[in-house]
Amino acid sequence: MDILSNLxxxxxxxxxxxxxxAGLWVVVQATVFGFFLAIILGLFIAIGRISKIKILRGFLLVFLEFIRGTPLLxxxxxxxxxxxxxxxxxTSLESRISI
Structure with a gap:
């Protein structure tokens, strides 16, 4: 009973x-999209961290420390x-509104 011979x-x-x-193409698209989104978001956060506005700097400091301090999971x-x-x-709100 060789199972592999019947496959x-x-x-x-x-x-x-x-x-x-098709799955590989989706993974490549998601990777490229995530990469560019991370670059843009990181650039805005970095510019905000060197800003002269203290409230913005403080908010971004707390945000970054929170992100760095919590596990990824x-x-x-x-x-x-x-x-x-x-x-x-x-979707439930949409169903409650009758047009």
């Missing part, structure tokens, strides 16, 4: 490769929960 890998590759190529859970709640709230 047809060419058929599996024929069906999997297009999906993997906690930040990811917060973003996931807040976006899920926002999407749920917006």
């Amino acid at each position: 047809d890998f060419s058929t599996a590759f024929k069906f999997l490769v297009p999906s993997l190529k 906690v930040q990811l859970v917060y973003v996931l929960c807040s976006t899920t709640f926002s999407i749920y709230y917006c």
